[in-house]
Amino acid sequence: MTLTVKSVARVSLVSTLVLATVGAAVLAASPASGAASTLAAAAQQSGRYFGTAVAANKLGDSTYVGILNREFDMVTAENEMKMDATEPNQGQFSYGNADRIVNQARNQGKRIRGHALAWHSQQPGWMQNMSGTALRNAMLNHVTQVASYYRGKIYAWDVVNEAFADGSSGGRRDSNLQRTGNDWIEAAFRAARAADPGAKLCYNDYNTDNWSHAKTQGVYRMVQDFKSRGVPIDCVGFQAHFNSGNPVPSNYHTTLQNFAALGVDVQITELDIEGSGSTQAQQYSGVTQACLAVARCTGITVWGIRDTDSWRASGTPLLFDGSGNKKAAYTSVLNALNAGTGTTTPPTSTTTTTSNPGGGGCTATYSEGEKWNDRFNGQVTVSGTDNWIVTVTVSSPQRIIATWNTSASWDSANVMTARPNGSGNTFGFTIMHGGNWNWPAVSCRVA
Numbered sequence: 001m002t003l004t005v006k007s008v009a010r011v012s013l014v015s016t017l018v019l020a021t022v023g024a025a026v027l028a029a030s031p032a033s034g035a036a037s038t039l040a041a042a043a044q045q046s047g048r049y050f051g052t053a054v055a056a057n058k059l060g061d062s063t064y065v066g067i068l069n070r071e072f073d074m075v076t077a078e079n080e081m082k083m084d085a086t087e088p089n090q091g092q093f094s095y096g097n098a099d100r101i102v103n104q105a106r107n108q109g110k111r112i113r114g115h116a117l118a119w120h121s122q123q124p125g126w127m128q129n130m131s132g133t134a135l136r137n138a139m140l141n142h143v144t145q146v147a148s149y150y151r152g153k154i155y156a157w158d159v160v161n162e163a164f165a166d167g168s169s170g171g172r173r174d175s176n177l178q179r180t181g182n183d184w185i186e187a188a189f190r191a192a193r194a195a196d197p198g199a200k201l202c203y204n205d206y207n208t209d210n211w212s213h214a215k216t217q218g219v220y221r222m223v224q225d226f227k228s229r230g231v232p233i234d235c236v237g238f239q240a241h242f243n244s245g246n247p248v249p250s251n252y253h254t255t256l257q258n259f260a261a262l263g264v265d266v267q268i269t270e271l272d273i274e275g276s277g278s279t280q281a282q283q284y285s286g287v288t289q290a291c292l293a294v295a296r297c298t299g300i301t302v303w304g305i306r307d308t309d310s311w312r313a314s315g316t317p318l319l320f321d322g323s324g325n326k327k328a329a330y331t332s333v334l335n336a337l338n339a340g341t342g343t344t345t346p347p348t349s350t351t352t353t354t355s356n357p358g359g360g361g362c363t364a365t366y367s368e369g370e371k372w373n374d375r376f377n378g379q380v381t382v383s384g385t386d387n388w389i390v391t392v393t394v395s396s397p398q399r400i401i402a403t404w405n406t407s408a409s410w411d412s413a414n415v416m417t418a419r420p421n422g423s424g425n426t427f428g429f430t431i432m433h434g435g436n437w438n439w440p441a442v443s444c445r446v447a
Helices: 040-046 060-071 096-107 134-147 185-197 215-230 251-259 277-292 329-338
Strands: 049-054 076-077 113-120 156-160 200-205 235-238 264-274 297-304 347-353 363-370 375-383 386-395 399-404 407-412 413-418 426-432 441-446
Touching: 040 049, 040 329, 049 096, 049 113, 049 235, 049 329, 060 426, 076 096, 096 113, 113 134, 113 185, 113 264, 134 156, 134 185, 156 185, 185 200, 185 215, 200 215, 200 264, 215 251, 235 251, 251 264, 251 277, 251 363, 264 347, 277 329, 363 386, 363 441, 399 413
Parallel strands: 049 076, 049 297, 076 113, 113 156, 156 200, 200 235, 235 264, 264 297
Antiparallel strands: 347 363, 363 375, 375 426, 386 413, 386 441, 399 426, 407 413
16 A cells, blocks of 8 residues: 555554564475465465455566465455545446456456445545535445445455544544444445445454554444444454554454454454564564464455565565565464464363272363463363372473463473462463464373
8 A cells, every 4th residue: 555545653552562482493484394385375274365455556567466376365455446446526436447456366266355445534535525414325325336346256345444543532533424423334334235245344444453452442342332233244354554663462362352252253454564584574473373363363464565565665564575585574474374274263171081090080171361472371270189290291382481370390391290389279371382372281190
């Protein structure tokens, strides 16, 4: 996207990213033998997509198109489906550049995310000068006409984009659309469902990554309200524009999981992370792992292909450099996608029971705790005896970095032995996962 598309001044989130220790495997020049060798193929292993934003005027660039065709299976038009592009004059619709992107994607077997039907920004001049009922009707007609034109061709629509305010209010953004009535978002979603009933309908916004922030909570309350009243919303998009002043928050996984628990899909829709080298690679890996850890995180889209294609080009925020070469961030994402396959939908707990030959037994129940980009907590509850020994075995490259409510010792780097320390029969620990989200094995015996 160009600098005119988004406000350059982003609110700096006060958040902390605890970066994972990234070993040689993460920053390796190529994926492990037998692993998928492209982003799309690696994401497909866990039923997800990996997409990118595309500009119509770059479809004549052979390097650009070569990477697009090889690496991505979902396409979002950067600007060509927005309101000013598709309805430059009231009642006169123009789809030429959007069609170029849609047709190129479909000819390559790729799906399309529609972006965006209703937005306070990038409105055509005629709409900017409207208000009240006239504006409401014009907005609804635009949603209906564009969604109907592409009916059956769009995987998911960003029905409404960036309707919430930054800052501490947690409320709606003041805009000409908002001033038509607080129900305008609901009305847009209902119109989109009627026009394109087969597409997923999403709300999309930025600076909603940190669970503790007011804007995130405001969007959450709206989605919760919509689901409770049957308003047709299927997904929430998290733009995920990060930099040194606004890093990936440590509770990012919590945000995705809490929205998913409302019964909607979550999608990372405009990912770019300013920086370079291992630090950028680690943050990209962390975002990917957070999505993989949430069953309803259905895919990731990066906002552009090469650094020079980005609306934030000076920050080198993408997976390919200006010449189209893969960066360390690319390999970290690819390896995270390959490592994450099949680990996205664990049960909430697992129980192991061991009986002693002399009678009596010991039951150890493992339950998952909080998750972050680079680590997760686990908890074990023991029943059957107060005199227990529990063995916890993690899988490489995992390592246990903290314990509580137990006396712990290590038989090897991967095997911990836990005993009572007078704090009861429940204890916990933190595992640095290194890209491996699988749960540890637990077993217990009577001492």
